[in-house]
Amino acid sequence: MTRHDPVTESDHGYHWAVMRRAIDLIDARADDPPSLEDLAAEMRMSPAHFQRLFSAWAGVSPKRFQQYLTLGHARALLRExxxxxxxxxxxxxxxxxxxxxxxxxxxxxxxxxxxxxxxxxxxxxxxxxxxxxxxxxxxxxxxxxxxxxxxxxxxxxxxxxxxxxxxxxxxxxxxxxxxxxxxxxxxxxxxxxxxxxxxxxxxxxxxxxxxxxxxxxxxxxxxxxxxxxxxxxxxxxxxxxxxxxxxxxxxxxxRKSGGIGGYHWGLPVKRAMLAWEGARADAAGEAGGDAGAGAAARA
CATH class of the missing domain: 1.10.10.10 (Winged helix-like DNA-binding domain superfamily/Winged helix DNA-binding domain)
Structure with missing residues (x-):
């Protein structure tokens, strides 16, 4: 697992402003997903800095996070x-x-x-x-x-x-x-x-x-x-x-159909919440799996 920089309370507002713009770009290019370099250039950052910033917020890389923002993610959540x-x-x-x-x-x-x-x-x-x-x-x-x-x-x-x-x-x-x-x-x-x-x-x-x-x-x-x-x-x-x-x-x-439904504070916020939680839950599960494998190897 990649080690991510910790996110402090004072970072949150800045992180959200950057992530909101990145999420909008990912949405706008759903049929042609932007590369890390494209996203970083849009944010006027180096790819390495943007990757660190995004991963600290989301818990996973920008490329990995894109799958949690797709329309199919809600349906997958309902299935699984x-x-x-x-x-x-x-x-x-x-x-x-x-x-x-x-x-x-x-x-x-x-x-x-x-x-x-x-x-x-x-x-x-x-x-x-x-x-x-x-x-x-x-x-x-x-x-x-x-x-x-x-x-x-x-x-x-x-x-x-x-x-x-x-x-x-x-x-x-x-x-x-x-x-x-x-x-x-x-x-x-x-x-x-x-x-x-x-x-x-x-x-x-x-x-x-x-x-x-x-x-x-x-x-x-x-x-x-x-x-x-x-x-x-x-x-x-x-x-x-x-x-x-x-x-x-x-x-x-x-919704039963897998539609994301409404959200009082705006659908972009709801989608970001679902994606943020899903990404972090999967990352935590993978970290637990890696730890279990390591313990088995040491036994």
Missing amino acids: RATMLETAHATGLSGTGRLHDLFLRWEAMSPGDYARGGAGLVIRHGWVDGPFGDTLVMATDRGICGLAFAAETGRDAALADMAARWPVAEHRPDPSVADLAGGLWGGGGEARLHLIGAPFQIKVWEALMQVPSGHVTTYGAIAARIGNPRAVRAVGTAVGRNPVSWLIPCHRAL
């Missing part, structure tokens, strides 16, 4: 990594699941409190650089209640969108909220969530938390898991209203 939510529930993942090296612990606002639009609630917010660009973090005193990505919408629109979900709450800017995001990108630890939504929405979000990183599910499978198999459209709406994107992984919900 479609999580059976009933099985996940039976093995004890309901409510507290392990996602990309994070333990998620959550509690939900009562239906009555939700109906009051967040009255009496103080929600603090701040911005961080993440691997998918500018990221809004919102929190109550019980945990993270909002996570939004502004790469496609811009900061003002993302903040207005999230604040409108709890219109009677008191919203306060607070840069220290960014500290809650320290381990969100696979750095380990525990994240506490405060889910603020209608009872049906929370059932859908709970099901989403059972889908491991690098895997996917379908809107229909979620509907079946929550005991309402005909409510596929309503499930899709609830998925789109997920206020804690990434931690409640709505990007892992696909």
Whole structure:
């Protein structure tokens, strides 16, 4: 395995700006994939520097990453990594699941409190650089209640969108909220969530938390898991209203046909998330395989 440079929190915003441009170029030339030299020239970098930068972000080389961005990747995920939510529930993942090296612990606002639009609630917010660009973090005193990505919408629109979900709450800017995001990108630890939504929405979000990183599910499978198999459209709406994107992984919900479906913060972000997780999951599996082979050779 190639050793990749570590990515620090301060690198994330710069990396995403470069990777977003590279992904656009890869998309535009799907029938004639650009070479490493072509991509590097477009980014005005040397091939060696671009390769190091891209590999640090994606976990794999630019050439390898291209396969995760193809339209066929979603269909391949459904064939090979479609999580059976009933099985996940039976093995004890309901409510507290392990996602990309994070333990998620959550509690939900009562239906009555939700109906009051967040009255009496103080929600603090701040911005961080993440691997998918500018990221809004919102929190109550019980945990993270909002996570939004502004790469496609811009900061003002993302903040207005999230604040409108709890219109009677008191919203306060607070840069220290960014500290809650320290381990969100696979750095380990525990994240506490405060889910603020209608009872049906929370059932859908709970099901989403059972889908491991690098895997996917379908809107229909979620509907079946929550005991309402005909409510596929309503499930899709609830998925789109997920206020804690990434931690409640709505990007892992696909259409039964293999279509990527929609994403509230922009399809380029959803595709990048799926590709990023898929590439890292495969790279980790290969590293584990290499380690196992080495141990066998030494035995």
